[in-house]
Amino acid sequence: MPNLQLFHVPDRLYKALLLLFAFLLPVETLRASQDVQTYTSQGLVVADYQVIDLPGSDAIDLLGLRYLLQLNDWLYFGLGAHAPLVRGDYGGFMTLDATLHAQYNLYEGLFIDAGATVGGGGGGSSIAQSKELSGSGGFGIGYIGLGYEFDDHVSVGVNYAYIKFEDSQIDSSQVNFFVEKAVDYTAASYADAGKIVPALVKLLGTKEHILTFEMNNLFQIDPTGSNTKTVNTIALQFSHFLDDANYLFVEAEIGYKGLPLYNQILPGAGHRFSLTPHVHLYGQVGIGSGGYSPDLIDTGSGLLVYPKASLEYLPGDDFGLALSGGYLAAPTGTSRNYTLGAALNYHLSGAKNGTAGGRTFKGFRLSVFPQSELNVKVDGASHHDVHMLSTQLDALLNPHWYFATQVSVAYNDYLGYPGYGEILAGIGIQNRYTPSTRFQSFFQLLLGTNVDGVVFKPSVGTTYTLTDSIAFYAQVGQIMSVNSQDLYREDRPFSATSVGAGLTYRFSLP
Known part of the structure; x- marks a missing residue:
């Protein structure tokens, strides 16, 4: 496979985009303050802690942190991560996960909760041992328990949880303890972005x-x-x-x-x-x-x-x-x-x-989607597909430009080991959204890192409006290693075609 000198190839493209960015950024930034219909968005910030016994190895403890958006009176959906704290020798173990959570009040502050978490990640006391501890990297958690909410909207409780990593030592049931805080904030329609x-x-x-x-x-x-x-x-x-x-x-x-x-x-x-x-x-x-x-x-x-x-x-x-x-x-x-x-x-x-004159509403999109990297090439050799859980946050700079961050963690192995991941950031351009707009298409340029160094990812995609705040989301792109200035391992130049589809939550904040 030819060596991809990405810092040299897109030089003119970068300059053209910067000039276009400078030209468009001041356009249509603010709009008049007429008729912004605000609403109160509610959610939960949750931390939980559990100790998992492992056959033949030291126990691992996991601290979980997540934000759960309230969908109705009792159902929540959100994103989170798990990482170890003080047990064993597993520094660097990390997951990205999505959770569907139900919570129902029984009597005054007493409630019952239950949920399911899926995601990917891994780690271990050494690279070799990570296979035993984390398997292929994909995992799931199921839990049910009781909690009590105090007057300041802080709750504490205990769950009985089952966690399993595919093909790994982690296959266990245990008690976890949780603390959660209800949060409320003013939001408005995604279409109101830019209004004052x-x-x-x-x-x-x-x-x-x-x-x-x-x-x-x-x-x-x-x-x-x-x-x-x-x-x-x-x-x-x-x-x-x-x-x-x-x-x-x-x-x-x-x-x-x-x-x-x-x-x-x-x-x-x-x-x-x-x-x-x-x-x-x-x-x-x-x-x-x-x-x-x-x-x-x-x-x-x-x-x-x-x-x-x-x-x-x-x-x-x-x-x-x-x-x-x-x-x-x-x-x-x-x-x-x-x-x-x-x-x-x-x-x-x-x-x-x-x-x-007041506050300007700013538009955001939070997308959650499974993403697959197809036709993977590592040092010119074919590699099996890599499947990831991905989330992307877009912050609108004006109706046409946005700043994007994307985080992905694989739930199958890469080169035989768990824990493949990517973190990327960059800019995107899109057609302007209005309430009558069903499709909003975009092109974005992201730069970041994967397991072996710096990668570059141009992609195109679209969102299709389902409701005022929810849209179907899809993107396709190409991810390539940046093989210059020692920013990527010489023996592992990487390329793949990336395809992902899921849902987007759209809103604006003052």
């Missing part, structure tokens, strides 16, 4: 939110694992402000060079210091899980602690540029790292998103 709500209109839950895309570097301090390189990563962080200064966040980070597919997920809390109207200092601490396999980078059981500071400059209301530095440590392992990164902050909604 007058400043006098009071809206529920219009706290500020920030989506951060960061290029980060982990500089290892006296590493004891076999991988001693600096790990270059891509990080995505979502921050929810409780007031003007304090916020909660969740960060997902994945390696693209030095140790491709190194991964971590960290929830935490932070504080913002406003030095001037355009300069902000952020301080935050995350506690979560991550790594790759402890023989390569010793994060032990997976537990990570990550204090970090960043300095942001805001040239306007929506986008901020930031530099960050931190210290990442694994308390149950030997991994210690200094970090240094550069980030783009997109202020999605809330206090910082407004004009003197």
Whole structure:
């Protein structure tokens, strides 16, 4: 197979797209404030914890984090992840999963819940042992239990859960404990994106939110694992402000060079210091899980602690540029790292998103879909199809352009091992949506990483309106390794045709 020098081939295309982007971005950004019909969207933020006994090996404990969108009085659907904390030696084990959850009130605050989770992922104490622990990577969870909701809409409870990874050691029933918090916020139709709500209109839950895309570097301090390189990563962080200064966040980070597919997920809390109207200092601490396999980078059981500071400059209301530095440590392992990164902050909604005349509604699409990579070639040799669970979040910049992030995790093996994944980000262009528009077609260019390094993915697709907020979603594209500047393994150039279809949830936030 010919060597794909992708950084050289699309050079003119990149320049043309940037010029087109600059030309279109100011067009039709804001519309008049007439007749925005808002509604209250409800959901649950859930954390659960379970310890799984393994035959012939140390037990693994899993912390699950997920957001569940309420579909009706008792049914929810959402996305989440699982990762280990303090048991065994499984740092870097990680999953992406989707959950259908039912919850019914029995008496006052007492409720019964049940649900099913499917997804993909994996890991182990070493690359070889990951086959035994995670099998092919596909898994399912079923659970049923009881919970109690307190007056502040915080609930606690216990479930009896069964979890099984295909062809693996994980095939077990156990008790898990959960905590959930009900959340409400104001939303509007996807068609209302770009409209302005007058400043006098009071809206529920219009706290500020920030989506951060960061290029980060982990500089290892006296590493004891076999991988001693600096790990270059891509990080995505979502921050929810409780007031003007304090916020909660969740960060997902994945390696693209030095140790491709190194991964971590960290929830935490932070504080913002406003030095001037355009300069902000952020301080935050995350506690979560991550790594790759402890023989390569010793994060032990997976537990990570990550204090970090960043300095942001805001040239306007929506986008901020930031530099960050931190210290990442694994308390149950030997991994210690200094970090240094550069980030783009997109202020999605809330206090910082407004004009003197009010708040602007911004449009979003959240798509969940199975995705298959067909005609897979690795170093010129044919490989079987790779099947993944994928989710993509699109944030509209104006009616024609959007910023996209896509995360995928395989539920079958790649080169005989579990845990293949991709994380991608980029820009897309589409036809303008109106309530009478049934089809909305798009073209997008995404850049990111898979298990062996940097990949490039152009794709086209369409959405077909089913209801005001739900649409059928489909995309097809080509994914290719970027074989230049040591951004991909020389012995594993990768290419595949990508096909996916599922559902999209569309909405706008003030």
